[in-house]
Amino acid sequence: xxxxxxxxxxxxxxxxxxxxxxxxxxxxxxxxxxxxxxxxxxxxxxxxxxxxxxxxxxxxxxxxxxxxxxxxxxxxxxxxxxxxxxxxxxxxxxxxxxxxxxxxxxxxxxxxxxxxxxxxxxxxxxxxxxxxxxxxxxxxxxxxxxxxxxxxxxxxxxxxxxxxxxxxxxxxxxxxxxxxxxxxxxxxxxxxxxxxxxxxxxxxxxxxxxxxxxxxxxxxxxxxxxxxxxxxxxxxxxxxxxxxxxxxxxxxxxxxxxxxxxxxxxxxxxxxxxxxxxxxxxxxxxxxxxx
Numbered sequence: 001x002x003x004x005x006x007x008x009x010x011x012x013x014x015x016x017x018x019x020x021x022x023x024x025x026x027x028x029x030x031x032x033x034x035x036x037x038x039x040x041x042x043x044x045x046x047x048x049x050x051x052x053x054x055x056x057x058x059x060x061x062x063x064x065x066x067x068x069x070x071x072x073x074x075x076x077x078x079x080x081x082x083x084x085x086x087x088x089x090x091x092x093x094x095x096x097x098x099x100x101x102x103x104x105x106x107x108x109x110x111x112x113x114x115x116x117x118x119x120x121x122x123x124x125x126x127x128x129x130x131x132x133x134x135x136x137x138x139x140x141x142x143x144x145x146x147x148x149x150x151x152x153x154x155x156x157x158x159x160x161x162x163x164x165x166x167x168x169x170x171x172x173x174x175x176x177x178x179x180x181x182x183x184x185x186x187x188x189x190x191x192x193x194x195x196x197x198x199x200x201x202x203x204x205x206x207x208x209x210x211x212x213x214x215x216x217x218x219x220x221x222x223x224x225x226x227x228x229x230x231x232x233x234x235x236x237x238x239x240x241x242x243x244x245x246x247x248x249x250x251x252x253x254x255x256x257x258x259x260x261x262x263x264x265x266x267x268x269x270x271x272x273x274x275x276x277x278x279x280x281x282x283x284x285x286x287x288x289x290x291x
Contacts, residue, residue: 014187022127026120033216047103047111082118132184149248203240
């Protein structure tokens with residue numbers, strides 16, 4: 001085999017394995033959804049079974065050190081953001097989607113396991129960041145990206161009242177991140193990709209996951225009440241924007257954590273940064289890179 005082809009095969013295989021590792025929680029959660037439809041639950045409502053299973057999965061991730069406590073804290077942010085969005089979208093006056101089954105753990109019409117679906121995206125993000133040693137080049141300022149992320153999140157609520165501005169936001173996103181590259185290391189070779197392309201790719205796979213979730217009756221859209229049908233393609237843009245929101249929050253949290261670590265001088269004990277990251281790869285604030 002040609003050396004370049006052998007290197008490509010090795011890096012591609014390593015990339016696939018690390019991506020699979022990053023998806024452990026999300027994959028396990030979908031397995032739990034499928035299991036809940038085919039095993040006797042002994043009278044326990046399905047939504048409550050899923051919640052208990054998700055809590056067990058989260059505990060297992062911590063116990064096996066597949067996830068750190070700092071990563072769990074970051075993921076909890078997405079539980080809160082996700083639940084707020086779910087509670088709003090499922091109100092009768094809005095009716096974007098629904099959870100029609102009974103469950104003791106439903107609050108404001110939303111089963112508490114719903115937060116884990118949003119947290120699964122965040123779990124993938126923080127895992128992939130660590131496993132692939134992600135680094136951003138020519139990233140915009142954290143303040144600008146945070147303002148855009150806030151506008152994206154707000155649009156999911158306000159478009160019901162003042163119009164949908166997602167395409168304006170997508171244009172602002174393309175302008176803001178047009179020069180940003182993401183560096184990652186599958187095995188030994190340092191690779192790069194336009195960050196905008198990574199947003200689209202992740203959004204596409206989350207859109208596929210949404211189709212699986214609705215097929216497993218995790219929730220229903222109005223046009224699926226009479227029977228399952230593929231999720232409308234318009235949801236692809238919604239999930240891509242949610243991926244951007246997730247990425248920006250994770251990136252900013254990591255930047256804040258790195259700043260705190262370096263200021264206090266205890267980076268040697270932090271699971272967020274390896275010594276090489278703290279001493280050589282962490283760019284100065286003026287560079288615009290986020291680590």
